[in-house]
């Protein structure tokens with residue numbers, strides 16, 4: 399964002415979008431522990447920083463500058479303001495504070511399976527994030543602003559501070575490693591266990607996704623857009639999926655989950671397309687294999703996944 403004033407507008411818009419972010423308890427915690435003197439010193443320093451920023455004017459560095467300097471300064475200003483003027487505190491300023499604090503941004507669409515993959519990991523890790531809806535119906539994902547985040551014009555794109563990523567599986571792995579101590583573990587520390595997990599992540603992306611993606615397109619999306627599924631393509635891919643699920647059945651008869659003895663990214667990566675297929679004739683291919691059927695039912699009932707689908 400080149401212009402600081404635009405940045406402030408942006409923050410105001412975000413405030414409207416994000417309702418109910420801080421609980422009373424969280425908010426009160428955020429106000430505690432700052433003495434008046436400390437607050438005033440920071441207020442002066444913050445004002446100087448903001449003025450310096452405004453003098454910079456419209457530079458390309460502004461966005462980085464805003465993130466590195468203005469974001470923390472605004473957090474402090476919010477604290478100070480709330481500390482000094484408790485009666486004026488309301489839900490809206492709490493929302494603004496939470497929005498400013500949030501460093502993780504996910505650009506995606508609620509109709510995108512790849513976006514759901516990342517949302518599922520964020521839910522497992524119980525991480526707060528800002529969701530920026532990309533209007534795919536109006537081809538926003540092919541516009542220069544979005545292409546600068548995701549050069550192939552596909553959702554999702556992701557940002558965590560100064561790190562920008564695309565490709566859902568790379569994003570999920572980054573989150574699982576970076577926030578390893580938060581929420582549920584989705585990877586292994588042991589390198590050998592991790593190597594096996596990676597094998598099954600590869601199987602998902604190289605074998606499961608192409609087949610399940612085609613079936614989801616034919617059986618879910620085409621009817622949604624008023625198009626007729628191609629019976630030959632469905633047949634051919636059902637056969638490929640059956641062969642793949644036979645391998646899964648064998649794996650799951652000796653290991654509770656695909657990646658190992660607990661739920662990991664290898665299982666989670668399957669969820670978005672699995673959810674689409676479970677609403678079609680393809681469900682019976684999962685159910686026909688006892689271990690696969692039980693695995694599919696269990697991973698789909700995880701609270702974080704249910705939350706992903708309902709929030």
Ligand SMILES: N[C@@H](CCC(=O)N[C@@H](CS)C(=O)NCC(=O)O)C(=O)O
Pocket residue numbers: 509510511512513539551552553554564565566567
């Ligand atoms: N390999 C990518 C695939 C992303 C992808 O296929 N996204 C779809 C939505 S689920 C998309 O943006 N499609 C629009 C297009 O390809 O033009 C990932 O996992 O992030």
